[in-house]
Amino acid sequence: MYDVKVIGAGPAGCIAAREAARRNLNVAVFEEHKEVGARLKCSGLLSKTGLDSLGVDYKKSVMNKIYGTRIYSPALDEMSIVCRDVKAFIIDRKEFDSACADEAESLGAKILLGRRASRKDLGSKLVIGADGALSQVAAWFDFPKVNEFAFCCQADFSNAHIQDAGVVDVFLSNTLFPGFFGWCIPLNESEARVGLGVFRDIRRSYSLPARHYFNNFVKKHPVVSKILKKSKLRNELNAVIPLSPREETARSGVILVGDAAGQVKATTGGGIVFGGNCAKIAGRLAPGIVRGADTSTYEKTWRSKFGKDLMLHKRIRGVYNSLGDGQIERYFKFAKRAGAEKFLAEHGDMDSPVAMLNSAAALPLKGLFRTFGSIVPRKLL
Numbered sequence: 001m002y003d004v005k006v007i008g009a010g011p012a013g014c015i016a017a018r019e020a021a022r023r024n025l026n027v028a029v030f031e032e033h034k035e036v037g038a039r040l041k042c043s044g045l046l047s048k049t050g051l052d053s054l055g056v057d058y059k060k061s062v063m064n065k066i067y068g069t070r071i072y073s074p075a076l077d078e079m080s081i082v083c084r085d086v087k088a089f090i091i092d093r094k095e096f097d098s099a100c101a102d103e104a105e106s107l108g109a110k111i112l113l114g115r116r117a118s119r120k121d122l123g124s125k126l127v128i129g130a131d132g133a134l135s136q137v138a139a140w141f142d143f144p145k146v147n148e149f150a151f152c153c154q155a156d157f158s159n160a161h162i163q164d165a166g167v168v169d170v171f172l173s174n175t176l177f178p179g180f181f182g183w184c185i186p187l188n189e190s191e192a193r194v195g196l197g198v199f200r201d202i203r204r205s206y207s208l209p210a211r212h213y214f215n216n217f218v219k220k221h222p223v224v225s226k227i228l229k230k231s232k233l234r235n236e237l238n239a240v241i242p243l244s245p246r247e248e249t250a251r252s253g254v255i256l257v258g259d260a261a262g263q264v265k266a267t268t269g270g271g272i273v274f275g276g277n278c279a280k281i282a283g284r285l286a287p288g289i290v291r292g293a294d295t296s297t298y299e300k301t302w303r304s305k306f307g308k309d310l311m312l313h314k315r316i317r318g319v320y321n322s323l324g325d326g327q328i329e330r331y332f333k334f335a336k337r338a339g340a341e342k343f344l345a346e347h348g349d350m351d352s353p354v355a356m357l358n359s360a361a362a363l364p365l366k367g368l369f370r371t372f373g374s375i376v377p378r379k380l381l
């Protein structure tokens with residue numbers, strides 16, 4: 001009955017469904033929850049340019065405007081990268097996911113709520129697996145596994161002491177947040193979203209639960225404990241973020257998009273912009289695939305557009321994770337002295353390090369990256 005069955009009504013699934021329905025395909029989206037955006041696990045921080053690229057009317061979902069970031073080294077030295085213009089938004093994911101679903105529905109896609117897909121639901125010319133970080137579609141079709149994850153713990157705090165509601169705090173330390181980082185995101189003048197992640201390669205490493213680090217972070221961290229001194233915790237969550245794209249994301253009659261495909265920035269864990277843009281590609285190619293074209297076109301197209309960026313995010317994560325706090329501190333100070341604050345305020349790109357490095361202005365920074373252990377493979381520049 002359906003040309004395309006999409007499993008999962010997150011942003012990736014709904015954007016793929018929207019694009020396929022726009023091209024007159026008969027599309028169904030299966031969502032296991034009774035409403036879109038239920039039990040969401042996200043910080044909701046997205047670059048303005050990234051959001052704009054998705055083609056979703058996101059205005060109603062904006063909770064806060066972000067002008068920059070303050071990055072803290074392990075010894076709490078600060079780098080302040082603040083711009084005049086809005087660089088990012090904090091979005092309400094429930095509102096945003098609903099907007100994505102409404103747009104797909106208005107073009108004719110059927111959103112089937114409270115329908116957990118199982119193997120027997122999969123008969124259609126094209127199945128799009130958009131079922132998140134722990135994708136069952138990927139397991140059913142025996143796709144290569146994702147082994148690298150950030151295990152995260154996050155909570156919202158009301159009555160927080162926010163200094164600047166337009167600036168996100170990022171905390172670096174491989175002792176306090178092994179292999180990832182900590183964050184404090186202002187939701188408004190008095191509410192903060194505080195969280196952290198811990199890297200784990202599930203083939204070989206074991207780490208203490210993210211919650212263990214989180215308790216220390218909110219209670220003992222010199223900066224964060226001050227912000228949260230008189231605050232009240234709500235909405236605590238634990239979740240995982242895949243930190244590497246799957247080696248294969250398309251097989252005969254089935255493709256993966258979003259977190260299910262691992263289309264996530266390994267530096268920050270942001271997945272909506274890349275996942276959503278790859279989902280757009282999937283939906284655009286769907287008519288051809290339904291008529292019999294090879295699904296590998298999807299694989300080739302998204303990798304040629306976004307593969308280099310995702311690979312560079314992964315390389316940066318790999319190099320950072322190999323450093324001790326002393327080394328991070330030294331590189332931090334070096335980058336600050338080399339003018340990283342000014343450079344990033346003027347040319348920073350939250351999503352595309354390749355675009356940033358390719359800009360002529362990045363020339364001094366290329367040298368800096370090479371000094372820091374050949375993070376940037378030559379072929380990317």
Ligand SMILES: Cc1cc2nc3c(=O)[nH]c(=O)nc-3n(C[C@H](O)[C@H](O)[C@H](O)COP(=O)(O)OP(=O)(O)OC[C@H]3O[C@@H](n4cnc5c(N)ncnc54)[C@H](O)[C@@H]3O)c2cc1C
Binds near residue numbers: 115118133136257
């Ligand atoms: C703590 C944390 C903070 C984050 N912060 C950010 C951030 O600031 N910015 C950013 O860009 N990204 C962030 N992310 C990542 C972001 O949340 C994901 O990249 C994004 O949600 C992926 O979208 P998706 O559509 O691929 O999958 P999801 O949003 O996970 O949606 C998958 C959907 O599939 C449904 N589903 C699963 N299995 C089935 C089934 N069998 N049948 C039917 N339905 C099913 C689920 O219910 C869900 O609705 C964060 C993640 C975490 C954990």
